[in-house]
Amino acid sequence: MSRYHVLLMPGEGIGTEIVAEGERVLRAIAERYKIDVDISQHLVGEEQFKQSGRYLSVETETLCDELKTNPNAGILFGAVADEPIGILRKHYDLFTNLRPIRTFSAAADVSPLCSVREREIDLYIVRELVSGIYYGQMRHGSDAAGRWAGQELYYHETEVRRIVQQALQVAQQRRKRLHFVHKGNVIKDVFQIWLDVLHAEARRFPQVECHDILVDNMAMQMVLKPQYFDVLLACNTFGDILSDLGAGIVGSIGLLPSASLNAHGFGLFESVGGTAPDIAGQQKANPISTILSVAMLCRHTFGHEMAAQAIENAVNIALSQCRTADLAAEGYETVSTAGMGDRVLSAL
Amino acid sequence: MSRYHVLLMPGEGIGTEIVAEGERVLRAIAERYKIDVDISQHLVGEEQFKQSGRYLSVETETLCDELKTNPNAGILFGAVADEPIGILRKHYDLFTNLRPIRTFSAAADVSPLCSVREREIDLYIVRELVSGIYYGQMRHGSDAAGRWAGQELYYHETEVRRIVQQALQVAQQRRKRLHFVHKGNVIKDVFQIWLDVLHAEARRFPQVECHDILVDNMAMQMVLKPQYFDVLLACNTFGDILSDLGAGIVGSIGLLPSASLNAHGFGLFESVGGTAPDIAGQQKANPISTILSVAMLCRHTFGHEMAAQAIENAVNIALSQCRTADLAAEGYETVSTAGMGDRVLSAL
Ligand SMILES: CC(C)[C@H](C(=O)O)[C@@H](O)C(=O)O
């Protein structure tokens, strides 16, 4: 039987509160399904980075470097300021970012979209996570008229091919409809590579219906007919924007989990939301994003679909009974971060 | 009394159909308010561009070049493929793109957002239109592993300052709440210039409440609480995406007008939507986006607020009676493009 490793990195802000609930769910599920998992705690954060110039301690980094080619290992991540997460993603080459955007039958009312009352949303964003403009070359300077600055959107075919392949595989396992989101009418060379690679790779997936769509149109369609779409493939920036837009259409960023994987299957699992300093330390944060990230960890790291679904079902049940502050609604008890954790645990 | 000039450029696809209705409204309003306007017809389009390498005929270009410093002149534009519109915007330096995103009291039902039933949306996007990555330096090449390509997001402080000033002025005349949309956490140098310029220029507008917000968060907030926002200032790309997202939250891109102005006040007025080849020539397109663009033309080119409001009120009345195919709804007569034009005209 395989031995699994989960590194808990709560980080800062609401990170510690939501990862605490994720950890409880993880331990309960490991016990229930007899999953042999080694769980360890690690510090990560902006403060630490500022003080030591390291985003992880030497010990943690050594451990991660050991595990980074191990598909049976993953990080359950909370939240940190912007700098360290970008560095971690790049360092471990976590190029495949998976962001399911779905509504739960018990919580259709939390979506601001009227149409969701009738039909659930079940989208899946596949975002390229370690290249593109966020990691692009910067230059800056000034002239008599003032300052100027530039940053380059850059992709190499190899970076494109691997994420395209991931997206096709995901689509193959889902409803087999893939939309590649781009802006090739004005960013021609870069997106032509994506279009060509998609075209070539798609031949190996004859069952997958492949489309391409301009990002502006996609943003509109996600609001007008989200139920039509299945898998969305996007570059780093467009995937970033569309996944938060996804948080809008399902009702709260506190509901959205994510998985970021490298070529070996080593992964980092985290809420799509950030540190939320305004509500940190108040037990107001919604832990569902982290609890669903644990479900993704079960699926991708443990290869345990049944455990993943058990968590997802428990979340649905919990949402039918109570809501955290972000989703407070008449007819539902408002609970704390830990209160929501309790409900999910008892529904497990 | 001033003499005004309006150049009609219907272009292709649904462009000819929607501009025909815009023209009827323009002529009616000019007659009603005794506006002395010279209206001329001009060809523009991809076909023409492909054949002659010119996006406008020599005559049209000469006329435009004459008028481009005239604040009393404007183009009422239909739609063309992507290439020519980008060139026109750049050639006439139409850097200020104004995109109002609003619901109409008579048509709250067309928005997919449940919240709109209670409170109308009245957002105003100020988008930089002639710089940024869409006009950035491109490079491409290949190595042993494959092809690569890059395109640069670039802004000079002078390009930033003029659009920031426009946005502050717009906010000053509206509800005085400005949100600058950016991604300065990962595109640092470029957006630092924007933030610094905004900070400096905002001192001259002490009544305007200035905020900055990350683009991903903005996309989410636009869906979750669109009524909270007033003016959004964005670079070319983010403004592009957010305005189509705006089309989503109000229910149809067929409702959204725009004005693109240069430093002299010369302007191009057009629907936010494109040529829509799938419905072209069928009298199915919604002409309201163009009719509202005529209202913007009245406001910006004629300086005639009363005429602008008369058109906007007429649109509201027409929407209370009938809808084009994009917004077909029970209880409302479905009308053709010209049918909607008729209703607006009779409500004028
Ligand atoms: C914190 C930030 C750098 C990050 C990103 O843009 O990638 C976040 O928005 C996300 O989506 O994970």
Ligand SMILES: CC(C)[C@H](C(=O)O)[C@@H](O)C(=O)O
């Ligand atoms: C046609 C295209 C180049 C254009 C743009 O992206 O600027 C359009 O989407 C718009 O928003 O006016």
